[in-house]
Amino acid sequence: MGKFIKYEIKGTYKFILGILVMLLIASTIIQLNISNEIKNFDYSSVNGEINFMRFMFFVSTLVIFGAAITAFFYIVGSFRKELYEDRGYLTFTLPLTGNQIVGTKLIVAFLWYFVLGAAVLLYNILLAIILFGGQWMEIFKDIFNTININTLSFTLISLLSAVTSLILIYFSIALSKVSIRNKKIGGLWFILFLVLSAIVAYIVSKVNLALPYYLDLNTFKLAGIQELSMLDHMSFSSGTGRSMVLGLGQGVFSGMYINIFGTLTQLIIGIATFIGTGYLIEKKIDL
Amino acid sequence: MTNIIEIKGLSKSYLNKKALNNLDLNIEKGKVVGILGPNGSGKTTLIKIITGILRQSKGEILIDGSKPGVYTKSIVSYLPDRNFLYKWMTVEDSIKFYKDFYKDFDESKAYELLKFMKLDRKAKVESLSKGMNEKLNLTLVLSRNAKIYILDEPIAGVDPVARDQILDAIIKNYNRESTMIITTHLVRDMENIFDDVVFLREGVVELSGNAEELREERSMQIDDLYKEIFG
Numbered sequence: 001m002g003k004f005i006k007y008e009i010k011g012t013y014k015f016i017l018g019i020l021v022m023l024l025i026a027s028t029i030i031q032l033n034i035s036n037e038i039k040n041f042d043y044s045s046v047n048g049e050i051n052f053m054r055f056m057f058f059v060s061t062l063v064i065f066g067a068a069i070t071a072f073f074y075i076v077g078s079f080r081k082e083l084y085e086d087r088g089y090l091t092f093t094l095p096l097t098g099n100q101i102v103g104t105k106l107i108v109a110f111l112w113y114f115v116l117g118a119a120v121l122l123y124n125i126l127l128a129i130i131l132f133g134g135q136w137m138e139i140f141k142d143i144f145n146t147i148n149i150n151t152l153s154f155t156l157i158s159l160l161s162a163v164t165s166l167i168l169i170y171f172s173i174a175l176s177k178v179s180i181r182n183k184k185i186g187g188l189w190f191i192l193f194l195v196l197s198a199i200v201a202y203i204v205s206k207v208n209l210a211l212p213y214y215l216d217l218n219t220f221k222l223a224g225i226q227e228l229s230m231l232d233h234m235s236f237s238s239g240t241g242r243s244m245v246l247g248l249g250q251g252v253f254s255g256m257y258i259n260i261f262g263t264l265t266q267l268i269i270g271i272a273t274f275i276g277t278g279y280l281i282e283k284k285i286d287l
Numbered sequence: 288m289t290n291i292i293e294i295k296g297l298s299k300s301y302l303n304k305k306a307l308n309n310l311d312l313n314i315e316k317g318k319v320v321g322i323l324g325p326n327g328s329g330k331t332t333l334i335k336i337i338t339g340i341l342r343q344s345k346g347e348i349l350i351d352g353s354k355p356g357v358y359t360k361s362i363v364s365y366l367p368d369r370n371f372l373y374k375w376m377t378v379e380d381s382i383k384f385y386k387d388f389y390k391d392f393d394e395s396k397a398y399e400l401l402k403f404m405k406l407d408r409k410a411k412v413e414s415l416s417k418g419m420n421e422k423l424n425l426t427l428v429l430s431r432n433a434k435i436y437i438l439d440e441p442i443a444g445v446d447p448v449a450r451d452q453i454l455d456a457i458i459k460n461y462n463r464e465s466t467m468i469i470t471t472h473l474v475r476d477m478e479n480i481f482d483d484v485v486f487l488r489e490g491v492v493e494l495s496g497n498a499e500e501l502r503e504e505r506s507m508q509i510d511d512l513y514k515e516i517f518g
Contacts, residue, residue: 003387011375089371092340094388095361282356287340 001100008078008108015074016112019067023120026060026067028127033057035131071116075109079170080189083177088287098282102170102274109166153258160263164270168200169193171273174280200269208262215258291316291435291466292337297346299332299490306332308490309346317463319480321498321509322470324487325517330470331368333487334439337468338365351434361389364433368440370420372412378423379408385427397430400456418449425453429460436467442476450476478509486516 033056082088082101091101125140172192180188215221292314299307307329314320322330335341336348339355350359372381378401385392401408404422415423425441441457442450458480461467471477478484478498485495493516494501498509505512 007373007384007387010380011373014375086367086369086371087373089340089365089367089369090373093338093360093363093365095357097357284342285340286342287335 001096001104004094004096004100004104005107008104009111012074012078012108012112016071016116019071019074020116020119022063022067023116024123026063027120027124029056029060030064031124031127031131033060068116071112075105075112075166076169076173079105080173083173083281083285083287092281092285092287098278098280099275100278101281102167102277105170106163106166106274110163157258157263160266160270164200164266164273165197167270167273167277168196171277171280172196174277178280178284178286200266203269204262204265207265208259211259211261213260215260289316290314291351292468293347293349294333295347297333297336297348298344299329299336299341300344306490307336307343310490310492312485312492312495314466314468315483316466318482319461319467319469321474321477321481321484322468322487323472323474323484323509323513324470324493325472327489328487329490330487331439332490334365334437334468334470338363338437362391362434364389364391364428364431364436366424366428366436366438366441368443370412370424372420372424374413376412377408378406378410378412378415381412381423381427382408382430385430389431389433391432393430393432396460397426400426400430400460403456404452418445421445422449422453422456425456429456432462432465434465436461436465438467438469440470440472442471442473454480474513475508475510481509484509486513488517 082091125143169189173189176189176192290313292312294310294312297307297310297312298305310329310333322333324330332341336343337350337355339360348355351362353359373384376384382394382397382401385397386394398408401423404419404426406419406423406426410419412420412423421441421444425438428436428438438457442453445453454476457467457469469477469481481498483496484498484501486493494512501512502508507515
């Protein structure tokens with residue numbers, strides 16, 4: 001599987017590098033623009049140059065958004081290509097299991113998102129130091145200070161949700177290929193994905209409501225929702241059908257609470273669809 | 288002789304058509320078998336099922352005693368009838384790729400074959416002509432010391448010079464320990480390398496047997512027999 005990951009990276013890195021270059025250029029333009037705005041704070045003398053910079057700020061924001069979407073569709077497309085293009089004749093005759101193939105696609109997808117995210121973040125921090133001054137140690141300290149059990153849990157829950165969604169996309173693509181044999185109906189996988197996502201969201205929210213047991217992330221104690229509300233006089237910022245809620249005791253942020261069973265359900269669904277995708281491409285494939 | 292491939296009652300149907308219809312076939316170890324038939328006779332469908340990229344609707348297939356899966360993929364060296372290599376690869380990348388995935392891949396043999404085929408190892412796969420592509424694909428497939436080779440239409444659509452080179456490579460690089468299955472409708476060019484032949488029509492075995500015995504029995508070449516059956 002390690003070897004397959006290596007070739008998957010080799011086959012996609014040029015495109016991802018291109019996206020990265022676009023992201024860095026766009027970030028540079030945004031930061032230069034902000035720095036310029038600060039320098040020319042006197043708005044009474046608005047000139048053409050500022051307007052141009054503002055325009056570039058807008059364009060750059062669009063570029064970043066566009067690049068993220070392009071990377072996403074590229075990653076999704078790389079799985080789809082295996083099933084619909086001639087390269088599948090190579091991939092699916094390799095002595096690999098279906099799970100190894102899906103696993104590789106998933107790992108490389110997240111690796112690229114991590115690389116893109118980390119590179120853009122670091123670049124922006126460095127650029128900010130150059131443009132606005134300040135001690136880089138201080139900035140990193142500030143960033144590390146924001147890392148606590150709440151932000152970590154939030155990241156973990158978001159990651160779980162992102163992984164589940166990507167697996168669900170792969171599952172939808174595989175299912176659409178297997179169910180409609182050898183016919184390339186472009187959007188079918190997307191419709192399947194929307195339907196399956198809705199079903200998953202419905203199941204998870206039902207579980208959250210039926211079993212409202214939350215894990216207090218600061219104390220790691222399990223508590224029922226009424227118990228939590230009574231003790232902390234909390235109001236929940238989001239519906240109780242969610243897997244994660246914010247506690248806002250008397251209007252002040254008091255921590256995050258993860259619904260144990262909802263999160264567990266999501267995890268199980270993620271694993272099940274992963275195995276399902278592996279099964280479909282190993283046992284039901286029709287190239 | 289032991290059978291390396293055993294097929295029993297194999298059927299494959301698509302929505303409105305039966306590609307394979309209750310097909311029975313045993314392929315012996317160490318033989319070069321020609322699967323002959325016109326377009327749409329079920330040759331490629333049969334091969335895709337053997338290589339594990341298509342599932343039968345009914346019936347059973349055993350390759351070296353196992354159902355198509357990870358093990359059978361590791362012992363079958365398959366040449367599809369299309370450009371299956373990843374587009375970003377160079378010739379050299381494709382050789383490294385095969386070396387990484389197949390334990391039975393012989394790298395030095397691959398470079399020898401590249402030389403024989405006059406292929407530039409730095410060339411991009413995407414930039415190769417159809418004939419060159421076919422030669423590269425064949426180089427990779429024949430450089431494995433596999434138990435079974437499956438070549439789907441190896442000489443279709445290539446010029447006569449490349450055709451001779453490809454046939455030479457197949458003959459020189461085949462060893463008697465392995466089994467080779469070749470599908471073709473260009474029977475005249477290939478009939479001399481077959482030990483056994485199987486004539487397929489509409490997913491059914493119309494006739495099969497030892498090529499030499501069939502020639503003697505019918506007093507005609509396999510090519511003429513092909514024309515008689517399908518003509």
